Amino acid sequence: MNVPAAKPPSLGELVARLSALHPKTIDLGLERMHRLLERLGHPERRLPPVIHVAGTNGKGSTIAYLRAILEAAGLRVHVYTSPSLVRVNECYRLGRIGGGVLVDDAELRATLEHCEQANAGQPVTIFEIETAAAFCLFAQHPADVLLLEVGLGGRLDATNVIEAPLACVIAPVSMDHTEFLGDTLLAIAREKAAIIKPNVPVICAEQAPEAIAVIEQFAKRQRAPMVTAGQEWHVNVERGRLVYQDDRGLMDLAAPRLFGRHQFDNAGLAIATLRALNAFKIEPSAFEAGIVNAEWPARMQRLASGALVEMAPLGCEIWLDGGHNAEGGRVAAAALGDLEERVPRPLVVIVGMMANKDAGAFLANFAGLTRHIIAVQIPDRDNSMPPDRLADAARHLGMRVEPSASVAAALHSLTRLAYEAPPRILITGSLYLAGHVLAANGTPPN
Structure with missing residues (x-):
């Protein structure tokens, strides 16, 4: 046999x-x-x-x-x-x-x-x-x-x-x-x-x-x-x-x-x-x-199409950045500031971080750009920072923050809000989160 x-x-x-x-x-x-x-x-x-x-x-x-x-x-x-x-x-x-x-x-x-x-x-x-x-x-x-x-x-x-x-x-x-x-x-x-x-x-x-x-x-x-x-x-x-x-x-x-x-x-x-x-x-x-x-994914990368993009408000911009420390947040915020000068839009930051990161130092970079933060958990990562801890760091900076079950849920929730213009959305806080987003969106690196 x-x-x-x-x-x-x-x-x-x-x-x-x-x-x-x-x-x-x-x-x-x-x-x-x-x-x-x-x-x-x-x-x-x-x-x-x-x-x-x-x-x-x-x-x-x-x-x-x-x-x-x-x-x-x-x-x-x-x-x-x-x-x-x-x-x-x-x-x-x-x-x-x-x-x-x-x-x-x-x-x-x-x-x-x-x-x-x-x-x-x-x-x-x-x-x-x-x-x-x-x-x-x-x-x-x-x-x-x-x-x-x-x-x-x-x-x-x-x-x-x-x-x-x-x-x-x-x-x-x-x-x-x-x-x-x-x-x-x-x-x-x-x-x-x-x-x-x-x-x-x-x-x-x-x-x-x-x-x-x-x-x-x-x-x-x-x-x-x-x-x-x-x-x-x-x-x-x-x-x-x-x-x-x-x-x-x-x-x-x-x-x-x-x-x-x-x-x-x-x-x-x-x-x-x-x-x-x-x-x-x-x-x-x-x-x-x-x-x-030169290309390098998840570094102020614009997501123009894909499964997650289709869940977001019509006409919005979605940017993905794997920055996860204070300096990474600074350069991402500076890039968003340049975009705001060219084409003003309301900004929403969807953030998920690992538990060993300084969420306050990272989020402080965005305090002058937005008051709207959505905190998510990084999927399949044991040491992911709980959304409530992320939310505490954002509230300490005077930001309006809400938890969400996932990036997909966060994007969908934004379709129910009334904006004067389609929002600019930054998904950030971790390369692990960025990888999850690229996979879920159907746009993996090659």
């Missing part, structure tokens, strides 16, 4: 199984990572040249610009980012001529299972085993460069096993994950700056004075040449265009497609990185094409 072969686990089932190997979702340290990579034959030593990107806000957008520019120059670009929004595959982009592709289910499953077998049941966090899988994948596929995003912090992050990257990039540093990185900007900056390696160029965004002082100290100790926004390079908005300048000259480029003034700064950081390196020959046309074409 033939027994049917067992059906392989889905990626979701496999990730759930791997998540059970270590009780702590986040447990910073490099010992487990070094052990696993040794058992795998050190794939991290067989990678294409690495650009390592740390920071609190703007890492992903900066990587999106780097990828788009490098691909416009005809290069093959591997990319590792986290977290995913809808599918774990989003974390792994394999470089191809003409544009990268997300790893397919079969190859990702096989690679994760290979890492699971090498780990042999030892404690390992899900991020560590996913990062090891990234190194295995990228070591097997040729490419010209790997863009590697730090997961959390830097010093003890699983990605910080790369001994000699091509460049270290530090996006804006601000307060977040204080339970893991420290409760001062100084402490957090120390964690981020610890990705700096000996003699490797450091390209740094504009920072608060205490953060830049720490980063400069680390760079000096490692004898790493450093180029910093506002010092060695500058980016400005002139007549709606991006104007970048350094000691090599001036570039007058079209505005980024990604929305918000902060995206000019993120694009500038990407340009500064590539101009600081001699590894790639990039024509001005590739810089412009990359800046214009």
